[in-house]
Every structure is written in structure tokens, then in C-alpha cells.
Amino acid sequence: MPKMKTSKTAAKRFKKTGKGKLRHEQQNNQHKFEGKSSSRKHRLDRDADVHVADEKKIKRLLGER
Template identity: 60%
Template sequence: MPKQKTHKGTAKRVRVTGSGKLMREQANNQHKFEHKSSRRKRRLDQDQVISPADTKSLKKLLGL
């Protein structure tokens, strides 16, 4: 049986913490900053934990 390949698109967007949680970048934090408030930009800068409902399917894509 062939090896399972890692889904590279997912691997570039998701990282695994030491405790096994999956983290992702917050959306809307790439460009057009001049009309966003400082408070909003600080909030967007933080990584988000992926919900438990999505974790199972994403771990499969990552080969975990």
C-alpha cells in the first residue's frame, strides 16, 4: 500500500503545537492596514486554535 501524502496546502496554513493542538493564522491580516484600527490589527496578529470539529479532518490531511 502506498504512503499517505501530506496535503501541502494545509501544511502551509496550519501548525501543530507541542500539546497537539492545531493553530492557524487569523484572516484579514495581509494588506489594507491603513483603514484598520490599531486594536483590530493587534487582535488579528494572534494565532487562532482550530475548532475541535475541524481538527479530525485536518489531522488526516496532515498525516497525523
């Protein structure tokens, strides 16, 4: 059986925490900041947890079994 390859696109979008949780950058946090309030920009700056239903798929893309 060949080795599993890591999906490089997924590796750039998701990261694993020390406890094994998956995190991702929130949407609406790339451009057009002029129209967003400072509190909204501050909130969007934090990473969010990946939804439980998607964890299995993402872990597989990251090369875990």
C-alpha cells in the same frame, strides 16, 4: 497500502503546538491595514485555535491518522 502524503497547502496554513493543538493564522490579516484600528491589527496578529469540528479533517491532511 501506499504511504499517506501530506497536503502541502494544509502544511503551510496550519501548525501543531507542543501539546498537539492545531493553530491557524486569523483572517483579515494580509492587507488593507490602513482601514483597521491598531488594536484590531494587534489582535489579528495572534494565531487562533482550529475549531474542534475541523480537527479530524485537518489532521488527516497533515498526514496523521
